[in-house]
Amino acid sequence: MQNWWRGSVTYQIYPRSFQDSNGDGIGDLPGITQRLPHVASLGVDAIWLSPFYPSPMLDMGYDVSDYFGVHPDFGTLADFDTLLETAHGLGLKVIVDQVISHCAKDHPLFAESRRDRTNPKADWFIWADPQPDGSPPNNWLAIFGGSAWTWDAGRRQYYMHNFLPEQPTFNFHCPEVQEYFLDVLTFWLDRGVDGFRLDTVNYYFHDPKLRSNPALPFDRPPVNPYDMQDQIYTKTRPENVPWLERMRALTDRYDARMMVGEVGDALRQIEVMGLYTAGDHRLHMAYSFEMLGDAFSAAFFRSAVESFFEGAPDGWPCWAFSNHDVPRHAGRWAEHGATDDLARQTAALLLSLEGSVCLYQGEELGQTDTEMEYHELTDPKGLNFWPDEKGRDGCRTPMVWDGSAEGGFTTGTPWLPVKPPQAARHVAALEADADSVLNAYRAILAFRRDDDALRLGRTRFVDGLPEPVLAFVRQGEGAATLCVFNLGPRPVTLALTGVGAPIGPGRNAVLDGAELRLGANGYAWLPAGADLSVRPA
Structure with a gap:
């Protein structure tokens, strides 16, 4: 497929x-x-x-x-x-x-690039001259700490690295x-x-x-x-x-x-x-x-x-x-x-x-x-x-x-x-x-895997619910599934209309008439109809 x-x-x-x-x-x-x-x-x-x-x-x-x-x-x-x-x-x-x-500093491509300023791979990495006082070309920083520039004595230039000095950055402008x-x-x-x-x-x-x-x-x-x-x-x-x-x-x-x-x-x-x-x-x-x-x-x-x-x-x-x-x-x-x-x-x-x-x-x-x-x-x-x-x-x-x-x-x-x-x-x-x-x-x-709405359906979130309750509908071609989650350790109760009996492997969830009780970190999936309504009980 x-x-x-x-x-x-x-x-x-x-x-x-x-x-x-x-x-x-x-x-x-x-x-x-x-x-x-x-x-x-x-x-x-x-x-x-x-x-x-x-x-x-x-x-x-x-x-x-x-x-x-x-x-x-x-x-x-x-x-x-x-x-x-x-x-x-x-x-x-x-x-x-x-x-x-980026690559490893010991990659053959970087070894060639750093050899001099005229070799065939000279521009494959990001090289720059120092500022007049010898400091790096700009203020760019590396994610693992320090400057994003390391001095190379052979080329008399700095090379750039977003991560470790041993991870030179490729020049994709080349x-x-x-x-x-x-x-x-x-x-x-x-x-x-x-x-x-x-x-x-x-x-x-x-x-x-x-x-x-x-x-x-x-x-x-x-x-x-x-x-x-x-x-x-x-x-x-x-x-x-x-x-x-x-x-x-x-x-x-x-x-x-x-x-x-x-x-x-x-x-x-x-x-x-x-x-x-x-x-x-x-x-x-x-x-x-x-x-x-x-x-x-x-x-x-x-x-x-x-x-x-x-x-x-x-x-x-x-x-x-x-x-x-x-x-x-x-x-x-x-x-x-x-x-x-x-x-x-x-x-x-x-x-x-x-x-x-x-x-x-x-x-x-x-x-x-x-x-x-x-x-x-x-x-x-x-x-x-x-x-x-x-x-x-x-x-x-x-x-x-x-x-x-x-x-x-x-x-x-x-x-x-x-x-x-x-x-x-x-x-x-x-x-x-x-x-x-x-x-x-x-x-x-x-x-x-067996619910087309969950895999490929579009999402419509339910308004008006207090934290920590999250509810949304996944709308498939032929059916809709209401997904409801209590994102906290305390029980909550919701009033529901327009739903069928719970489906799927829900947990800490009980539908009693028009009320859905969700325990600590409870969740449920329910078939949703066109007249769906979800609100705090």
């Missing part, structure tokens, strides 16, 4: 932490292949593999040194082909990460860079992948005039000074859109392929998502950080969804509550309910939203972040900003499969620790519990 991605559910796999097959403490491609039946059993449509390419691993694979290979820690290209074939045999599409805004990356995408499309998750999709172009970013107002300086600037000259540049259209034209030459782009823009995220997915010639979907923060209210979720479709009525979002870059949502939103209740309800909410959905490995277990000590960290963000910013290692610890040593992840020493709070939430135990978070995910995914 050409548009399989519409309404799809993708399961994100962080290869380093999914399953180790050889006892070295690092997850790998054969390990993923071994565990694909678990993923398929959930009822998702696709998997997304975070980077597995050759890399010095200073940013855990998001610093690529070879776009056409596999890091030896993860296996070989033959292992990837086996994984791809196995996934397809289980009915799973395979999406691979592409980190093309036509040869664009051609190179079209070749990279072609390599993986020819190999049979079903799509790409494009990392930092709005970072490809910079302001060629190198103008300094303006300041943002703040009451108190943030932990990271990067957040003190409005990044209008370092990302989300207008030249980005034609480049997205070139990538889309390439994927459209293949049958049933797709691109989902990660949009990172704190001030204009929903607007940019809409711009990048408008029409049928840019991204198929935009992956958002909008719901990966602390905000958790009926008004917030309504605003995010409505804002997207108002700005891009023909665009398509991909929503997520957790990923490898943020604290897991079962802990992040802990004040709003008990862990298991919250985990079930957020699954129900996420899988009821208009758009496509991405789940992060372990979320189906109700996993929370691992509390890390400084000496256990690997993430540069945590290492640079500890203890106010603890980094991303806490959400990247290994998947827990059973009650054996190291949770069945490895027979060796895991690269990040498996600690007791996480070890207690393992697949084997939850499989055996019919009322577990894991089995709730399976039931909700099956319900979504």
